[in-house]
Amino acid sequence: MKTITILVPAYNEEEALPLYYAEISRLTESLTSYAWDLLFVDDGSTDGTADALRRLREADTRVRYLRLSRNFGKENAMLAGFDYAEGDATIVMDCDLQDPVDVIPQMLQAWEEGYEDVYARRVTRGKEPLLRKWLTRAYYALLQRSSRFDVLPNVGDFRLLDKKCVAALRSLRETQRYTKGLFCWIGFRKKEVLFHRADRRTGHSSFSYASLMRLALDGLTSFTTAPLRLSMLCGVLVSLAAFVYLVYVVAKTLIFGEPVQGYPTLVTLILFLGGMQLLALGIIGEYVARIYNEAKQRPVYLVESLNGEPVNI
Numbered sequence: 001m002k003t004i005t006i007l008v009p010a011y012n013e014e015e016a017l018p019l020y021y022a023e024i025s026r027l028t029e030s031l032t033s034y035a036w037d038l039l040f041v042d043d044g045s046t047d048g049t050a051d052a053l054r055r056l057r058e059a060d061t062r063v064r065y066l067r068l069s070r071n072f073g074k075e076n077a078m079l080a081g082f083d084y085a086e087g088d089a090t091i092v093m094d095c096d097l098q099d100p101v102d103v104i105p106q107m108l109q110a111w112e113e114g115y116e117d118v119y120a121r122r123v124t125r126g127k128e129p130l131l132r133k134w135l136t137r138a139y140y141a142l143l144q145r146s147s148r149f150d151v152l153p154n155v156g157d158f159r160l161l162d163k164k165c166v167a168a169l170r171s172l173r174e175t176q177r178y179t180k181g182l183f184c185w186i187g188f189r190k191k192e193v194l195f196h197r198a199d200r201r202t203g204h205s206s207f208s209y210a211s212l213m214r215l216a217l218d219g220l221t222s223f224t225t226a227p228l229r230l231s232m233l234c235g236v237l238v239s240l241a242a243f244v245y246l247v248y249v250v251a252k253t254l255i256f257g258e259p260v261q262g263y264p265t266l267v268t269l270i271l272f273l274g275g276m277q278l279l280a281l282g283i284i285g286e287y288v289a290r291i292y293n294e295a296k297q298r299p300v301y302l303v304e305s306l307n308g309e310p311v312n313i
């Protein structure tokens with residue numbers, strides 16, 4: 001019998017967990033041809049999530065739960081899950097019931113047909129602020145254009161991965177992770193299934209605009225060096241323009257002489273060039289910071305316990 005791991009990162013989800021468990025066990029009862037491994041990653045929650053998970057495991061031994069030593073963020077929590085996933089296939093999903101469990105049979109069917117990465121694409125996104133929707137769309141357009149492979153818009157982390165894909169993801173240990181991009185980067189045979197994203201049932205999204213912005217920057221810098229090239233291009237254009245202007249100024253001075261004037265021109269040029277230089281430096285700094293972080297080679301996450309028992313690392 002094939003084993004399917006359901007990997008669920010959970011951060012402060014004590015209210016959502018019982019509801020989610022009810023849904024997922026309804027599904028597993030209807031699909032008895034598979035063995036199920038329900039793996040929860042408690043990403044350093046500060047509410048009753050740990051207790052809720054312990055109760056779930058007491059009632060159902062298919063449940064396993066991993067607790068990280070602090071909140072490492074969803075991207076890192078997912079890697080922890082991949083490291084501990086044992087199934088022939090792993091399904092990543094959120095436990096706020098925004099990812100409907102009813103899509104899973106379709107995913108499994110596609111997997112049985114030989115697809116190795118079956119991702120769910122949302123036709124509707126659920127309740128979200130208009131600004132967030134709009135910014136997300138603009139961001140994907142930018143990322144799509146500047147990186148060399150497809151980063152799919154409207155595709156989240158909800159997907160089924162064959163164990164080959166899980167092994168591939170495990171081997172990518174970068175610390176500032178942008179898993180949505182990594183899924184695309186690893187390749188393998190992909191297929192999409194469509195779904196309608198529901199609204200969050202309880203609690204609230206843990207992603208603020210600031211954390212989304214950080215994630216967006218991680219995505220851009222880890223998958224494209226286009227900003228660096230763009231600043232070089234700006235440099236070339238400005239130098240060319242400066243050269244033309246230089247010829248003009250020299251010629252003008254030779255022909256007409258030069259009464260001291262041109263204060264506005266000077267100020268504008270200095271400010272403009274200063275701004276451009278700082279911008280380019282900032283872009284370089286962003287990449288240098290990432291090199292620095294990777295060079296430290298810290299582990300991506302630390303485990304506190306597995307199923308309530310301490311683990312040796």
Ligand code: UDP
Nearest residue numbers: 009010011043073074077094095205206207
């Ligand atoms: N999550 C996590 N660590 C975090 C933040 C979120 O493991 O630091 C989990 C959270 O419990 C949920 C999933 O990631 O299962 C998606 O989070 P959320 O619903 O807040 O994000 P959104 O749906 O708004 O993108």
Ligand code: MG
Nearest residue numbers: 094096098200
């Ligand atoms: Mg959510």
